[in-house]
Amino acid sequence: MSGNRVAVVGAGMTKFVRRAQETAKELAWEAASKALESCEMTLDDIDAVVIGTAPEAFDGVHMNSEYLSDGCGGWGKPVIRGYVGGGTGVFSPIQGWYHVASGLFDTVLVVAEEKMSSCQPHPQGAFLTIFDNFIERPLEPNLLWIFALEMNAYMNRYGLSKRDIATVSVKNKRNAADHPAALLGDPNITVEDVLNSEVLAWPVQRLDVSPVTDGAVALVMCAEHVARRVTDKPIWVEGVGWSLDSAYWTNRDLSYPTYVEEAARMAYDMAGITEPRKQIHIAEPYDPFDYKELHHLEGLLLFDKGEAPRAAADGVTQRDGDLPVCPSGGLLGVGNPIAAAGTMKVAEIFWQLRGEAGARQVPGKPKRGLAQAWGDLMQVGTVIILGA
Amino acid sequence: MKEHVYDTVYLRGKDFEEGNVLFETWDPNARYAWDTGVGMSRFLQELKAGRLVGAQCSGCCRVMVPPRMFCEHCFLPTDAFVPLQDTGTIVTFSLCYVTWDMIRIKEPQIPIVVAIDGASPGMGIMHLLGEIEPDAVKIGMRVQAVWKPAEERTASITDIAYFKPLEQGGSQ
Numbered sequence: 001m002s003g004n005r006v007a008v009v010g011a012g013m014t015k016f017v018r019r020a021q022e023t024a025k026e027l028a029w030e031a032a033s034k035a036l037e038s039c040e041m042t043l044d045d046i047d048a049v050v051i052g053t054a055p056e057a058f059d060g061v062h063m064n065s066e067y068l069s070d071g072c073g074g075w076g077k078p079v080i081r082g083y084v085g086g087g088t089g090v091f092s093p094i095q096g097w098y099h100v101a102s103g104l105f106d107t108v109l110v111v112a113e114e115k116m117s118s119c120q121p122h123p124q125g126a127f128l129t130i131f132d133n134f135i136e137r138p139l140e141p142n143l144l145w146i147f148a149l150e151m152n153a154y155m156n157r158y159g160l161s162k163r164d165i166a167t168v169s170v171k172n173k174r175n176a177a178d179h180p181a182a183l184l185g186d187p188n189i190t191v192e193d194v195l196n197s198e199v200l201a202w203p204v205q206r207l208d209v210s211p212v213t214d215g216a217v218a219l220v221m222c223a224e225h226v227a228r229r230v231t232d233k234p235i236w237v238e239g240v241g242w243s244l245d246s247a248y249w250t251n252r253d254l255s256y257p258t259y260v261e262e263a264a265r266m267a268y269d270m271a272g273i274t275e276p277r278k279q280i281h282i283a284e285p286y287d288p289f290d291y292k293e294l295h296h297l298e299g300l301l302l303f304d305k306g307e308a309p310r311a312a313a314d315g316v317t318q319r320d321g322d323l324p325v326c327p328s329g330g331l332l333g334v335g336n337p338i339a340a341a342g343t344m345k346v347a348e349i350f351w352q353l354r355g356e357a358g359a360r361q362v363p364g365k366p367k368r369g370l371a372q373a374w375g376d377l378m379q380v381g382t383v384i385i386l387g388a
Numbered sequence: 389m390k391e392h393v394y395d396t397v398y399l400r401g402k403d404f405e406e407g408n409v410l411f412e413t414w415d416p417n418a419r420y421a422w423d424t425g426v427g428m429s430r431f432l433q434e435l436k437a438g439r440l441v442g443a444q445c446s447g448c449c450r451v452m453v454p455p456r457m458f459c460e461h462c463f464l465p466t467d468a469f470v471p472l473q474d475t476g477t478i479v480t481f482s483l484c485y486v487t488w489d490m491i492r493i494k495e496p497q498i499p500i501v502v503a504i505d506g507a508s509p510g511m512g513i514m515h516l517l518g519e520i521e522p523d524a525v526k527i528g529m530r531v532q533a534v535w536k537p538a539e540e541r542t543a544s545i546t547d548i549a550y551f552k553p554l555e556q557g558g559s560q
């Protein structure tokens with residue numbers, strides 16, 4: 001482990017909703033105040049603030065984190081925003097970690113917020129600028145294309161069927177039925193429902209995709225001497241990792257997320273993990289699409305290449321399976337407010353390791369868990385490992 | 389952990405229908421004129437002439453498309469533009485039945501990643517496939533560019549109208 005020990009001691013969030021009445025700044029405040037309240041701290045106890053939010057184009061507000069900073073408790077404090085697209089929600093806690101591990105700060109409030117609903121007629125419009133401005137945008141692409149192209153490459157490489165992949169969506173939407181903040185929990189959804197849902201961009205169908213969502217999540221992270229004072233159940237950051245692949249996405253092998261493997265190896269090395277399949281007890285990989293959970297589980301080295309779908313079909317990744325995956329309900333079930341979605345996963349690992357996940361609690365008192373996010377042009381992996 | 393979730397207010401379809409929601413709207417006024425750069429300018433010029441080119445790096449010997457001024461692996465300038473063929477192999481595809489703002493379309497668009505012949509293995513570009521029934525598209529299928537007539541070309545990726553299946557016995 002590098003640097004000083006860092007603990008997560010508090011977490012809070014908004015409900016994840018299709019359209020919040022609150023402004024972005026108000027959502028950030030709701031999550032931040034809940035996180036502080038959860039560990040009986042106030043803003044005066046916080047040394048620095050990390051803000052996570054994705055494209056400014058969603059809100060139509062330039063320098064969105066500066067706009068959000070009041071709601072994030074950033075007034076009169078050192079504030080930083082990191083932005084790695086969908087990877088932001090796990091990268092922001094990584095930034096919180098190095099603020100404290102460096103010894104520069106004792107306490108950091110990490111706030112991730114996204115309000116996608118403002119962008120009209122559809123927030124996909126704000127995403128289209130990720131395509132190359134010379135040789136892709138003139139083709140008038142649709143954001144769904146790149147995910148459909150990646151999903152098809154993955155299915156083709158390993159001979160997977162839609163049915164193999166749909167089980168992920170069913171598991172996560174069922175898990176989310178037990179999450180008090182979830183947008184799309186459904187205890188009765190079936191594989192047939194997913195397979196019969198509207199075809200958007202084959203192989204992607206409506207129920208393979210997470211929804212447009214508004215929401216915010218916040219964490220309180222602190223140095224060991226503070227953690228020991230404020231809680232008897234600190235959850236330690238054991239490892240962090242991140243890596244970025246080339247922006248030339250059409251030159252890559254889309255069937256395998258190498259950048260996730262690189263991020264995972266960095267985090268495992270830091271945590272002293274040599275056998276992740278035995279040493280990771282619970283995982284929250286990024287699941288904006290059902291195939292992505294499987295793709296990422298393989299990149300995280302938790303299953304062999306092409307083997308995650310079989311494990312999912314065999315129940316290994318169910319909440320009571322050998323490796324519970326996305327017990328929160330994930331992005332597919334809880335919702336996908338881009339930057340906030342990844343932080344929701346870190347909060348879920350925090351609650352699970354403390355035994356506070358309520359109806360979602362996985363059995364067997366897990367001791368170590370991992371959260372991972374992904375973003376930009378299918379090119380960034382961010383990983384954090386927490387331990388009780 | 390229920391107590392750690394704020395009781396966020398949210399709006400339902402009914403709230404909009406009944407006009408219970410206050411909005412302010414704004415349309416961005418943002419226009420851009422991009423310089424096409426060292427690598428891409430040559431690629432676009434060649435498209436106007438009905439040709440595809442890649443860029444070669446003497447460090448790793450890769451022939452890269454889209455061409456670039458520098459090799460991101462070796463972090464050195466590329467050495468030469470090299471001619472490529474206008475044929476290739478489908479690496480992956482989709483059948484897309486919606487527009488970007490989620491309006492349904494009847495005949496699907498068929499985006500593909502096509503690995504271009506003459507470039508290093510796996511070097512693809514994104515384009516569209518035409519002259520084929522959606523059911524017949526397969527990964528690994530050989531395809532060829534369909535060029536717009538010379539007088540209609542504008543040094544754009546759309547100078548290739550789309551790719552179409554390569555007839556049996558076509559050039560490799």
Ligand SMILES: [Zn+2]
Binds near residue numbers: 450
């Ligand atoms: Zn090179």
